[in-house]
Amino acid sequence: MNPRSKNSTRPTIIHVARAAGVSKSTVSRVLQGDAASVKTETRQAVTRAIRKLGYEHNAIASMLRTARTFMVMLITPDIANPFWSEVARGLQDTLERPGYSVVVGNGDRDPQRENAFLKTARRNRFDGIAINPTVIHSRELRAANIPTIILGVRDGFPGMDMIGSDSFQGTFDALTYLFQMGHRRIGFIDGHYNADPGRARYRAYRDFLKQRDLVFDPTLLVEVPFERAGGQRGMRVLLNVAQPPTAIFCSNDILAVAAMQTAQEASLVIPRDLSMIGMDDIYPAAMTMPGLTTMAKPKYEIGCQAAHLLLERIEGKAPREGRRCVLPCKLIERGSVAPPRG
Amino acid sequence: MNPRSKNSTRPTIIHVARAAGVSKSTVSRVLQGDAASVKTETRQAVTRAIRKLGYEHNAIASMLRTARTFMVMLITPDIANPFWSEVARGLQDTLERPGYSVVVGNGDRDPQRENAFLKTARRNRFDGIAINPTVIHSRELRAANIPTIILGVRDGFPGMDMIGSDSFQGTFDALTYLFQMGHRRIGFIDGHYNADPGRARYRAYRDFLKQRDLVFDPTLLVEVPFERAGGQRGMRVLLNVAQPPTAIFCSNDILAVAAMQTAQEASLVIPRDLSMIGMDDIYPAAMTMPGLTTMAKPKYEIGCQAAHLLLERIEGKAPREGRRCVLPCKLIERGSVAPPRG
């Protein structure tokens, strides 16, 4: 005779109300933890009824009524890249507390897919979006009319919240570190996307050279795509330069690791014959032999901070104008850098 | 005077109906692509109205009415582990086509968290769950009453769909490969969780020894937790054995890479002094020097197949009893295995 047996459907707030001898409004109040406005005695009766019936709150109905879904979409270029999975973790860990779920989509640098995720976020009325945009523009993002945080510090997204790390400073510091180790001929394997994000590393490289009164030698700079093959190619080019570098800075660790392997396959001993430094500090950077010295980006922190900024924006506590949050990089010394020979 | 200006809210199906001069039922039919039962002419009028008003389908309302959410929850022990992020990719890529979104939660082997995700899946009426259970039991999973696929082949989940790789066979084949290279003293760094999944690798190790008429030497077997520190410790132990092994099999690549590094730090040259073989073929396995030879698990395929099995289950097309799908492992030869010296 309990409400469930009458009809094979799950119990609703109404069944609970009936069982507890109150109205559905009261049950709803209890559910929402609106402690102030319901008598303890009543609340207990309701809680008992809930337990007895095995009632489970229907979030979907709630979403429809309140227009809040407690869902956030994370759109990254590639979730299999350890960099982004760390960011994802930070975001999720932080958003979990206030009760949000995170859907993560990997856009794969594919306009179709990136847009499909945005569309899903709109149709499903997601409360927020965290995105590292590769093909989506500011206009489309704004049109979605969903609180958004941009992962990465970019131009071209006026008025939007952004969070990223200071690639310029990080690069500059990495190069300075090599300089202080005694290196004067420093190569640069410079990764890039189609949609190029500001060229912070390149600017840092040029500024560094200028500050140290070193001449810019174009043969020491090679531009490659952001993938293993790019690192391999970059290294092969630099090894064949007439006067090869004694140290190389790579735009990220994927390039650096691949480049380092390539050098080792060419029988160079790292760091004796060549120093290598990367950027990001992804998981595999600790696994090479020798370990890769790298300028770490605060990936997990970026995720956490992104969550905080996004939450403020969602809750309407953020200022009208976009905020720009830049976190510092940090040098991790492992074994791939040493003073140059001789 | 368009419906949006009257009231600052988004246009609904009703506004569209009004604009197109039809009823909301008809609009709904068009939206659902119920092509058969609406005249082309009418459909065009509706589509026009939709575009004109900038109408966007409200998935939430739809979910409430249909009791289908097109959401799937993936619960893994740790999404930062490259193994699971590959599985996640396979799952997502496959589920994307039929319109599902995937929420991925990392349970972190924490009973609290794993259960919290399960609860979220229930409250939000998710259509399906894909899980590698670490602390959750069959009973809780069954109680959730949501179509589920178990990632990993396990005992203790009767009647549920499962998908995994053949760790027994993979281990056996890896050991056989070492044997055929000439190794007779083969060490085993055996990772394990608290909740231990069947010990397939251990059984394979013992069976292999028996088949080859090798005696089981307990000093060649060391049990460690599934993390870098475990691999390091395992290697230190094996290096100090009176009669050390000429080759070592590790339960997974994380252990193998860490172990290999430890050996290298002890000035052993891999594979000249010691052969190493791992299992999984995660991303960093290709990044060591030399590359790690490993028994690859079909991670991405597991994700894809999991999606297919789950979809069938969701759509009621699956047989009543649980299915068990086991994919083969495959040897990836890199540079960490060679015949023993002398």
Add this chain to the structure above:
DNA sequence: TCAAAAAATGGGAACGTTCCCAAGCGCGAT
């Protein structure tokens, strides 16, 4: 003791769909 204020509760509408059933309409068959 009684009015007024405060606290607690109840009832109904609303959120935006989908689904069921009925009704309208055109057309061929009887």
Add this chain to the structure above:
DNA sequence: ATCGCGCTTGGGAACGTTCCCATTTTTTGA
């Protein structure tokens, strides 16, 4: 000419909440 059938369409209920407002109950203060 009428009936019946199939194809389209429309209307209303239902999904399970939350929110607003009205009503009842309790408490407070004179």
